Amino acid sequence: MPGYYIWTIGCQMNKADSEHIAHRLERAGYSRAQGTEQAEIVVLNSCVVRGSAETRVVNRLNSLKGLKKKQPGVTIALTGCMVDSRVDDLRRRFPWVDIFFRPQQWQYLEDWIDERELSGSGDRHDTMTLPNRRVTAFIPVIHGCNNFCAYCVVPYRRGRTRSRPLSQIRSEVEALVEGGVKEVTLLGQIVDLYGHDLPSRLDLADLLAELNKMEGLERIRFLTNHPNHMSPRLIRAVADLEKVCEHISLPVQAGDDGILNLMRRGYTADQYCRLVAEIRRHIPEVSLSTDVIVGFPGETEEQFARTVDILSRLRFDKVHIAAYSPRPDTIASRKLEDSVSSEQKESRRKRLEAMQLRIAGEINAGLVGRTVEVLVEGVKGARWWGRTRGDKLVFFPGGVNPVGQLVPVRVEKSTPLALQGISD
Template sequence: MPNYHIFTIGCQMNQAEAERLEGLFEQKGYLPVDVPEEADLVLLVSCAVRQSAEERITNRLAILKKLKAGRPSLRVALTGCMVSEDPLEMKRTFPMVDYFFPAGALPSFIDDLPGDILPNKPEVATHVPIIQGCDNFCSYCIVPYRRGRERSRPLQEIVAEVKTLVSRGSREVTLLGQNVNAYGHDLPDQPDLADLLVALDGVEGLYRLRFLTNHPKDMSRRLIDTMGRLASVCPTLNLPAQAGDNEVLSRMRRGYTIAEYRALVDDIRQSVPGIALTTDIIVGFPGETAPQFENTLKLIADLRFNAVHGAVYSPRPGTEAAEKFEDDVLKIEKERRLARLEELQTGIAAEINAFTLGSNVEVLVEEYVKGKWRGRDRHGKLVFFKSTRDLKGQLVTISITATGPWSLRGELTDADS
């Protein structure tokens, strides 16, 4: 039987699209392999949001070019945000690629692949894209240019997909979008994300719902209230701040001030007690001074997020920031700032997780890895424990015996032993 290999980098949307493509290939009879050297078809799901991510893809394509020289039958496909609307230019840049298709699209060549239909096996925790593209045009971001404007999927179509996934074994669903809380505004009857959460809350066998990534300006009062009252919606929220200084936020075209962001966080924490908040931060944005970066550190220290996803700024050709602002923060200074941010957040995360020591948490068991079961609690924290039983897909109660900044360890309680 033919084999395929997928390499994915970037956001959860890319991961979700890779999962969908895996299902398509396996339905055509292709079997997954761990290395491209053993594959008949190699697919790269690319990211252009960071220069480092783009470089990793180009490096892999160079390796695949050498593989194709020795094995001309190897087929290579490229999707994701690196794929532009100019196919001739893409082919000139990457001649080793046989198939290009845009981010979020299905490959036109799929029907030409030989093979029989095989059943797909979803993961316990899976991702479902509900809206593609973004209308915000933050000055640093390539996404609106590569994924286009916001396009929501019909509500009933999403509900039907989730029901199918649950019937096949999925127990947790994360709803995805570049701007997920803008869902529905472009549909005829204009449902919103709160409507979708209500519709999915009643799906039998679905234990947990999450959603990301959110834009602070689109966090409505109705959505916040809905999060607080639906049993299946986990008390977790990713709310990217991107910077802790108003001047930097203005140059980023984020559409809110730090005072407004702080007020929103306070409101969410009052409405959803115990919520685990995470955020994204870009360090070294053009013109960011040392005092402005200190404002970002103060924001992180004050608000005490459960996790902070930090990244150094890299100019993306075609974006406003790349064309309008000089990339004037030295690379060594960007890396220093990122290290300080990560050091601060590591300490905060360790302190937050330490409060769970000795407590019992509900864990959805996802997989068995290196002699331990791995799962997540309702706040999204990784939990590891040992058991000889097959617990995949089950909810178990774990007594936490050790904590760290990135994960928890524990033991099954008597009720689940």
């Protein structure tokens, strides 16, 4: 049986896309290979949201040049956000790559398979069954983005927002649950906008309520949210629906109003803080994560200090910190000078990381002695691991295989990144 290998970098949407690609390849008669040298098809799912991510993709592509010389019959495909309308430029840069296709344009890969008479069995359809047994799965519910934040390349690479019909999502989740999945994460660049473009005018709260009824499904998550679209109705849904996890990803990006305005985020730091207070009022046990960009064009030390202040006051469970890098086509790259030095960016990033490590350590230490519900996902060494409803990573020893089960674990130790305990 011919093999395939998929390398993925970037957001959860990319991971979901890779799962769909794997499903289509397995349906066509391919099996998962352990590495590129064992594969007849190698797919790179790229990300260019940050300059560092694009560099890793380019390095990976260059490493495959030798593979193509050694194994001329191997097919190399590139997808993800690196693939835009300028495919001819990519072909000139990477002539050893055989196929280029944009996110969700899997038909190009399927057409290639058909041309080589390697088609699989069954009708093609939009409902995806995982190629291997897993406990959790990512489900894209809305594609693209209309926001055009100044720093972000996503609208240019994934297009305008397009919500999937609720019936299609429900069918996909039902198939996943039948295959053993216990937790789904609903994905969207701004997931709060789900349904705004559908004739039914359903919203994300309606979708959560519908999936909450499904037997066999234990947990529901969703990301990423935008502060301007996190509605009171959605907050109440998280508070009231028992299968929806008390975990919200709410990017702030900066703590200074001037920088937020340049970023085209559409809110002030005070409005963001009031939203967080409202979320915590309705969901006292909520776990909050956020994203921050340091070194945005023109950011002064005084403005950066306001970002330090907002993170210090709001005390997030997780903070994803990135140094600004100009992205092609974006408003910031066209209109703003990348004026903050790389040394300043790195210094600011490290200062925030050190502060957040301390805050996360203090938050996790507060869970020692408590019993938490863990959905077990796998084993590492002699310990099982899984995540709490608040998305905390938990390790614990045990005997009988508990993968896929909800296990109560009493927390005995903590670090900023994980919890350790014993199953009750």
